[in-house]
Structure formats: C-alpha cells, structure tokens
Amino acid sequence: MWYKNKRFLTIAGIVVALLVVLAIWLVFFNKPKPPELVTQAAAIGNVEKTVLATGTLVPFKQVSVGAQVSGQLTKLAVALGDTVHTGDLIAEIDSKTQTNSLQTAEAEVANIQAQRASAQATLAEANSNFARQQTLYKADAGSKADYDTAVATLKSAQGSLAALDAQIKSAQVSVNTANVNLGYTRIVAPIDGTVIAIVTKEGQTVNANQSAPTIVGLGQLDKMTIKAEVSEADVANIKPGMEVYFTTLGDPDKKYYATLRSIEPAPTTFDPDTTTSSSAAAIYYYALFDIDNPDGILRTNMTAQVYIILQSAKNVLTIPSAALGHQDKDGNYIVMVANPKEKSRPPEPRKVKIGVNDGTNVQVLSGIKSGEQVVVAQATAGDSASSASAGGRRGMGGPGGPPGGL
Template identity: 30%
Template sequence: MDINEKKRKSKLRIRLSTAIVGVLLIFILTSIYFVGAKPNNKNSLIFTTFLTTDVKTTVSSTGTLNPKGIVEIGTQVSGVVENVYVNYNDIVKKNQLIATLDTNLLKIAVNQAEADLIKTKSQYELTLKDLKSKEELFKNALISEYEIEAARVSKDAGYAQYLSAQAGLDRAKTNLDYAYIKSPIDGVVIDKSIEEGQTVAASLSSPTLFIIAEGLEKMEIHALVDESDVGKIKSGQKAVYTVEAYDGKEFYATVREIRMNPTTVSNVVNYVIVLDSNNKDNLLFPGMTANIDFIIREEIGVTAVSNRATRFAPPEDMIRGFDQKNRAQRDKRKSDNLWYLNENGEITALPVIFGISDDQNTQIIGLPEDKMEIKIIAGIQISNKKTTATKENTNTNSNRRFRGRMPPMF
C-alpha cells in the first residue's frame, strides 16, 4: 500500500469519527432539551373560606353633579360697570351688593322725572281751581254747559298727566336701583363675566354678569338610567357614588325623583334620575362626573363566599365517590352546591342556597354552623415550569388527567 493510499484512509477514519461524535452530541443535546422542556404539570385546588360581610345588588350608572339651584344674574339697565365687589368662589348673602353701574345718567333721569312731576302737579291743581270757579258761574247761569264740561275734561287730563309723571319718577328711581346689582339668594359665585370699566347693554336678552349657586353644601346628581333598569329605581332609594378626583372615596346619595321624559342616547332610551347628596366638606364641585351604584337590595353582616366558589363545578372524574344516593338527595332539595374536601380527602358537595350577589361575593343561606370553618373549593390551578393558569369551572374533558384520583392540594 503506497503512502498516498494510507493518507487517504486516515482522513476517512478521522471524518467518520468526527461525524459519529457530532451525531452523538446532537442526540445528547436533543435529549436534554426535550427532557428538560417536558411540562411538569401539577394541578392544585384553590380554596376560599366563608366570611361575614355586606352584600349589595346594584344598578350602575353615571351622572353629573350640580348645585341644587343656580341663578344667572343680569342687568336691566345699560351702563358702564363702576365697581365689582365679588370674585369667583366668594360666598354671598341675599341682597348683598355685588356690583354697581355708573349712576350719573340715571340720577339725571330721576331729577328730570321729579321736575316733570312738580310741573304736572301744578297744572293739575290749576285745573281743579278753574273747575271750581266755573261750577259757581254755571250755578248762576253765567256760562254754558259746554264750558263747564270742558273744565271737567281739563281737570281729568291734568290728573292723568300728574299720574304719568309720578310713574315716570318711579321708573327712573327703579332704574337707578337696578344700577346697584345685588345677590338674590345665599350662595357661592361660580362664574363672573364682567370687569370694572366694561360696558353692558340691556336688551331683550339680558347679559349674564354672574352665576351664583345656591350653596354647595347640598348637591344634586342627574344620572341617566336605561329603560331596562329604571323599573328597579324607587324614590328614596340609597346610592353610593365615586368621583375621579378622590379615588376610592365613597359618597352617598338618595333618589329624589324619576323624570318621565325619555332621553335617547345611541338608540338606547334613558331616563333622568335626580339624587340628593350632602357636600358638607366641600369636596365636590359642580360638573364632576359621578359613577353611581343604586342599591337595589342590601344584606348587612351576612355569611358569604367568593363568587368563584359558586361558579366552580368539579368534573365527573373528581367526584366518583359522590354516589347516586347523595345525588338524588341533592336534586330533591333543589339547592345550590358548594364543594369541599371531607376528612377522607374526597370532594364533597355542600348543599346551600345562594342569595344575592355583588361583583365579589354571594350571600349563602342555610349554612350549618359546623361548616363555617371549612375551606371551600374555588377552582383548580394548572401549573408547569413555564406557565400558571387558574380554572374556575373545571367540568370539561380537559380534566380527564385525574382519572378518579384527587389532585394534590396546597
């Protein structure tokens, strides 16, 4: 065998050895990967306990906070604003002076009306004297009947002019009073649209100078409730609401009235519900959005359990020990069931009656006292090395892995 042949065979052996080592290495790494990646499922029961709490059935809605009364204050005379005595958020009393207009022209009008009154009064008194004189002459047949009638008409006309002048003076004085703008109610200034030196003009649509809320110690909420829920709302019903400004803080209100005029929003018929609420701490402002829960029914200090426990239904594989006799007894009582583990570690039904529910708990009726401390099954937790999932209703074919035996508990 020549030297070249030996070299060729040596290279082949090296390549073959390298290929074998590579295949073995790939096999080993693949085995490690698949063995390590194989899920190690461990299914555990999730438990909960009974608790004593309040359970409420509610209807949810949103509304807007408003003062119980709002007055828009305008002006009935034109002029230049001379003084403004209040600002935003100021507390005012009824008849308190809050602004004045320039009164120069108005005072001149009063003086002119007084002069007109004096003039017409004198003229009227003169017509009275003239009528009295002509009545004496008519008695003595010195003047005609026409002349005496003309004197009487002059007297009546003079009196009418006197009354008109008196009305003109009253009007001038009233306009002067209008220049002194006063608050008609006790309340809080929530808007102001004038400044000193500004000219305001009275017209058929009086300009709004101030908006005063009738005190903010008491507020009202206008809430929209759709037609499917409005039948559950009654006058005097309690409600709880929150506002975004105070996260987690609850405020309380009472239904005052249900307005029958419908409002359609996005093809849904709604009705306005008006609620009264106290605001003694002045935390609430007009215009805030209230997230409201109308309390339809409330049970105070009752035995309850998590809603997850009421929804749990074990698969048939897990309750093979639940024999036909117990099933028949359960069906006969027409009760609801909770599930727990007995002393033998077997899933056992606990017949009860479900009462009202809220978004967290359900009232439990007919619970024996000796069962108060037991742990109730609320679901099955399915976990492996990579993921963890929770299953509340396990009455599906995916739970066949138990094959009649109990899953481990934690």
C-alpha cells in the same frame, strides 16, 4: 442452530415479561389524577348589590346674578370666592341713562301738575259762573242760553281736570319705572352664598335687550347636590329613599352616605323643542341626592363615583358567585363542596339557598357552613392556570349560571 433458538426464546421471554409489567403498572399504578380544583372557603362578610353611576357635585342652591338694564359695568364689588349676604352690593352699571330717564319722567309729572292747577282754577271759575247763571235763571232774570253755556263750561272744566289727574297717574308710573330701572344699575346679592363664577368683568358693556347677561354666579356651598347619571337600563330599578354613597377622585377611600331624593323624569339631554332623537345615543337620567358640606371639602363640579344600594346584607355567610351552579325549580342552586382532608374524593353537590347576589359574592341562607371549601373553578392537570382563570369567569354553573349583577 439450537443456540440461536435458545437466544430467540430468551429475548421473547424478556419482551413478554416487560409487557406484563407494563400492563400491571398501567392497570394498578398509573391511575389518572383527579382534576385540580380551585376552592374558596365560605366566610362572613358583606354583600351589596348596587347601581354604579358617575355624578357631578353642584351647590344645593345656586343663582346666576344678572343685569336687567344695559350699560357699562363701572364697578365689580366682589371677587371669586368671596362670601356675600342678601342685599350686599355685587356690581354697579353706569346709571346716566337711567338717571336722565327718571329726571325726564319727574319733569313730566311736574308739567302735568302745573296744568292741573290751571285747570282747577278754570273749574272754580266755571263753578262760580254756573251758580250765578243758575240763580238768575231760576229768578227769570237770566236767559236759558246763558244757563246752558254755564253748564257746558262747568262740565268741560271738570273733564279737563279729570283728564289731567289721569295723566298725572300715568306720568307717576313712568317715574316709578324710571326709579326701578335706576335701581337695577345697583346689582345686589339675592341670597347668602359664595361667588363661584365671575362672568362679566369691570369695564365690559352689557346689553339686556338681547338676553339677561350674567354678572356673577352665587352658590350656597354648605350643602351640595350630586347629580348622578343613571343609564336607562338601571333607572327602573331605583327609587327615592334608597341609600346611596359616593367617593371622590381626590379621596377614593372616604365614603359619603346619603339618601336618594329624586329621579328626574326626562333624560339629561332632553330638549322639548326637538322632536327627533338618535337611537345610537346612550340615554341617562339624573338621580339627585344631597350631602351636608360644613367644612367645604366638597367643591363645585367635582366628579363623584356613585353607588345606589339596591340590596345589602352585612355580616352574613358568603361564597363567591362563581361557585353557583344551575338553579332548580325550587330556586336553590347547586354548589360543589370539596373535602380538603380527602382530596381524592370528588366534591359533594349541595343545594344552597341564596340571598343577595352582587355578582362577585353571594349571601348564603342555607346549605353551607362557614369554613367549608366551595369549588369556584376546575382545572386540568396540563393547563391549570388557564382553566382556573376561565373557571373563575364562568363559575361552576356554565352558561346557565347567574348573571354577574348590575
């Protein structure tokens, strides 16, 4: 039995030794690894806080050229894309009706003028008779009745002539109106510009009694206006005079810079005749600005991606906005700064004063130097990828961090 006890003691000793070794390893050699940090160096860059909007390009000045008289469009003198000058012929409408109206009005004037000539002769005769009866009456050679009749006849002749003069003026107005209507059958360009739309084709009949039908649309394309739709959440932050730039879908790398001209006071869908509104509909306001277009690259109804600059800082020290922690009562933010040479050391908290924050990067006014590594996320050893992704979204400040900008 003694050899069995000896064997048992040997096994027990080995187990105890293994436990001692395990304990030593756990205490001295199995220290937990520090959490993996995602860092980024503070660097010189630009920061812009902007309002993003979608815009449409329209000519700075555009006119719908319409018809003021009814009739068939007998001639269309322009084509789409033609350049015209003020007074150039655009189209002609069949003028038979207007010509007939003018001739009728002129005939009426001639008729009244003939009546006036007759009335003038009658007046002259009445004047002679009045003078004769007046002489006889004063010499007691004529009767009072004949004198009174002569006076009445004279006044009647004078009144008839005055009435005909008034009729001539009225008839002349009709002639002038008929002349104007005849002129309306020749539609000319009211401005210099380019034909950007042809609404009525040659041979069509237009009816100006129902509405003013549009023949063509003219636009001056050497200068364009951008109508940017700004949401009601952002419109309070913008004002005329702000710098703005935009890109087009055809050339997204080219930026066109301008100055905000105005913000329209009513929403884009405003209808003064409608008293009800839908609370579910999004509300937008047009922000307007202009851009020169001497080479004609910008075209009517192009879509523009518009950036209205609220704040900007160029060539300044920047760090990612995700690095910002909580804000203290003095307005400073806590930022964790890592030491790349001593990765085992925990990151150092710094008080940082910031300037412009565009939601992605932030301007650093004090507290950090260029090249220092700031912590933007913290990952666990077991799930570094997912934690780094989440940290990049949340930043080091958690729920209390700064908003993502506009």
